[in-house]
Amino acid sequence: MAIVNSERLFLLLLVVVSDMLVLSMGVYVSPLSSEKSYVSAVGDPGMKSPNVRVGLEAWNFCNEVGAEAPGMGSPRMADCADLNCYSPSADSLDITNMNGRTCRMQRRVNESDNKLKAGDEFPATSFNPYPDPDLYAVEKELYLGSLCEVHDSQDPWQFWMIMLKNGNFDKNTTLCPENGKKVSKIITGRNFPCFGKGCMNQPLIYHNYSRLFYSKMQPLFLSGKFFGTYDLDVDLSKGVGNNSYFSVSWEKNLTSGSWIFSHKLTTSQKYPWLMLYLRADATKGFNGGYHYNGRGIMKKLPVSPNFKVRLTLNVIRGGGSNSQFYLLDIGSCWKNNGKPCDGDVLTDVTRYSEMIINPATTSWCRADNLVSCPPYHVTVSGEKIYRNDTSRFPYSAYHLYCSPGNGDYLEAPYDICDPYSNPQAQELVQIIPHPEWAVHGYPEKQGDGWIGDSRTWELDVGGLSSRLYFYQDPGTEPAKRVWFSLNVGTEIYVSRNGETAEWTVSDFDVLVPQEADDNGFSFV
Numbered sequence: 077m078a079i080v081n082s083e084r085l086f087l088l089l090l091v092v093v094s095d096m097l098v099l100s101m102g103v104y105v106s107p108l109s110s111e112k113s114y115v116s117a118v119g120d121p122g123m124k125s126p127n128v129r130v131g132l133e134a135w136n137f138c139n140e141v142g143a144e145a146p147g148m149g150s151p152r153m154a155d156c157a158d159l160n161c162y163s164p165s166a167d168s169l170d171i172t173n174m175n176g177r178t179c180r181m182q183r184r185v186n187e188s189d190n191k192l193k194a195g196d197e198f199p200a201t202s203f204n205p206y207p208d209p210d211l212y213a214v215e216k217e218l219y220l221g222s223l224c225e226v227h228d229s230q231d232p233w234q235f236w237m238i239m240l241k242n243g244n245f246d247k248n249t250t251l252c253p254e255n256g257k258k259v260s261k262i263i264t265g266r267n268f269p270c271f272g273k274g275c276m277n278q279p280l281i282y283h284n285y286s287r288l289f290y291s292k293m294q295p296l297f298l299s300g301k302f303f304g305t306y307d308l309d310v311d312l313s314k315g316v317g318n319n320s321y322f323s324v325s326w327e328k329n330l331t332s333g334s335w336i337f338s339h340k341l342t343t344s345q346k347y348p349w350l351m352l353y354l355r356a357d358a359t360k361g362f363n364g365g366y367h368y369n370g371r372g373i374m375k376k377l378p379v380s381p382n383f384k385v386r387l388t389l390n391v392i393r394g395g396g397s398n399s400q401f402y403l404l405d406i407g408s409c410w411k412n413n414g415k416p417c418d419g420d421v422l423t424d425v426t427r428y429s430e431m432i433i434n435p436a437t438t439s440w441c442r443a444d445n446l447v448s449c450p451p452y453h454v455t456v457s458g459e460k461i462y463r464n465d466t467s468r469f470p471y472s473a474y475h476l477y478c479s480p481g482n483g484d485y486l487e488a489p490y491d492i493c494d495p496y497s498n499p500q501a502q503e504l505v506q507i508i509p510h511p512e513w514a515v516h517g518y519p520e521k522q523g524d525g526w527i528g529d530s531r532t533w534e535l536d537v538g539g540l541s542s543r544l545y546f547y548q549d550p551g552t553e554p555a556k557r558v559w560f561s562l563n564v565g566t567e568i569y570v571s572r573n574g575e576t577a578e579w580t581v582s583d584f585d586v587l588v589p590q591e592a593d594d595n596g597f598s599f600v
């Protein structure tokens with residue numbers, strides 16, 4: 077006998093809703109769809125779905141788990157719920173429902189799914205219950221993805237992803253490899269924050285499961301929240317105090333129909349470096365910063381130079397001068413010979429580019445500090461300007477550039493990116509608002525898009541990312557720049573005092589050429 081487990085799924089809430097609601101349940105049409113050749117690459121275009129699809133992942137310094145936080149399970153969670161509305165049948169005897177519709181919420185992930193911890197059997201036997209917390213988290217993400225998965229086309233999709241990362245690094249441990257190499261002892265002159273043993277811990281995460289909200293005259297919608305702290309000894313019910321804190325909640329904009337994701341991130345003395353992003357990740361394959369198969373919302377992968385990202389960002393609090401607020405952090409992976417990554421952490425290289433919009437962020441790349449500049453800049457017309465061409469190189473368009481630690485032919489002078497903060501070597505191109513990037517719809521000058529300047533951006537990310545310098549071995553065929561992860565959020569870099577950032581994201585969409593179906597990237 078099959079087990080009938082439908083009961084777990086239903087939180088029955090029957091409400092009467094006026095006819096005007098039908099509108100808000102309509103299909104979202106992208107404003108860009110007039111440019112017929114572009115289609116949405118995400119499962120929830122413009123965040124207009126009435127259904128909730130949210131995943132959460134927490135990473136230690138090198139994007140792994142290390143050890144689970146007590147009582148929290150493996151740091152992969154999800155909130156997925158469907159809002160099912162239907163018109164009452166014509167012969168309904170229920171008069172109160174005559175002009176309205178009946179809705180109920182169907183929850184897809186329950187508390188026992190979210191609490192699964194390393195070694196626990198999954199309710200579905202196709203997932204491997206690894207005792208190793210790093211391996212288990214990967215498997216749990218796939219399991220939660222299977223519960224949330226939507227099959228509304230031939231390309232299934234799972235969820236928007238919330239990512240949390242703790243920047244503490246204990247050099248006395250061997251939890252993190254060096255440029256992908258396992259080392260028995262970490263020897264480095266670099267300094268990292270760590271208050272002592274256990275500083276690389278995972279957070280306490282609490283969850284207000286999505287619930288149905290409604291009022292007489294307004295459309296109904298679902299809303300929920302994840303929140304928590306890294307300070308394991310804190311009782312949040314007594315207030316946050318001077319401790320670390322994060323929260324992400326989602327509710328509907330009743331005018332536009334978009335989800336509004338509201339974020340808050342606070343650092344503390346013990347946790348002075350924290351990251352919180354909302355990610356549009358690939359639905360399969362390696363996501364940026366991973367060396368394993370992940371889940372996400374991007375059904376089609378954007379490839380430079382032809383794709384766009386649309387989103388509304390409202391920064392409410394900045395997070396202090398070290399808050400590297402990313403109006404898009406884009407992540408990918410390819411080898412130094414230009415070939416796609418294959419999970420071999422010794423030769424795979426994570427490539428990131430980030431536009432930092434905090435106006436307090438200065439240019440480390442300067443005529444007197446070429447080590448922090450990419451070897452050359454590519455102009456809109458395709459001309460290369462070398463960094464030693466001091467009268468023409470746009471130093472103020474860059475925060476910093478650093479090279480992958482496994483590059484064999486790096487151009488001196490160079491700085492190697494942090495060899496420990498990824499499972500493999502990484503390369504970073506961090507840019508700041510500048511007319512050079514504004515041609516692609518990005519902020520033109522410091523302060524654009526910052527506090528008090530909420531905007532809906534239409535970023536030609538494809539165009540911009542095709543102009544960026546990324547290292548490759550001489551004579552190798554240029555890598556196809558396929559982006560697995562598009563993130564918005566902040567990295568509050570080591571800050572002495574507790575700093576707080578607060579922001580909302582809505583209308584998120586990724587647009588790719590229609591023909592991507594035929595000659596675009598195919599998943600590995």
Ligand SMILES: *[C@@H]1O[C@H](CO)[C@@H](O)[C@H](O)[C@H]1NC(C)=O
Nearest residue numbers: 081084185186187188189199
């Ligand atoms: C939660 O969902 C899992 C997987 O469908 C199921 O096995 C389990 O019984 C559910 N638990 C509760 C408490 O509903």
Ligand SMILES: *[C@@H]1O[C@H](CO)[C@@H](O)[C@H](O)[C@H]1NC(C)=O
Nearest residue numbers: 246247248270271272273275
């Ligand atoms: C690492 O080890 C050194 C030497 O034993 C010690 O002084 C230091 O406090 C340790 N650091 C942490 C974070 O435990």
Ligand SMILES: *[C@@H]1O[C@H](CO)[C@@H](O)[C@H](O)[C@H]1NC(C)=O
Nearest residue numbers: 282283284285287301303313
């Ligand atoms: C959210 O969850 C927390 C902790 O589980 C609980 O204390 C709080 O009452 C919840 N809030 C709502 C609005 O349900």
Ligand SMILES: *[C@@H]1O[C@H](CO)[C@@H](O)[C@H](O)[C@H]1NC(C)=O
Nearest residue numbers: 314315316317318319573574
């Ligand atoms: C937080 O830190 C400030 C400054 O150090 C201090 O004045 C305040 O009392 C602390 N608050 C709590 C709740 O510990």
Ligand SMILES: *[C@@H]1O[C@H](CO)[C@@H](O)[C@H](O)[C@H]1NC(C)=O
Nearest residue numbers: 329330331332333336580582
């Ligand atoms: C809701 O959407 C409308 C229309 O796009 C917009 O003007 C408004 O600012 C949004 N409200 C919030 C709180 O995001």
Ligand SMILES: *[C@@H]1O[C@H](CO)[C@@H](O)[C@H](O)[C@H]1NC(C)=O
Nearest residue numbers: 451452462463464465487488
């Ligand atoms: C500037 O850099 C390029 C490329 O590295 C090099 O070929 C050229 O000789 C340099 N020019 C000067 C004046 O140093």
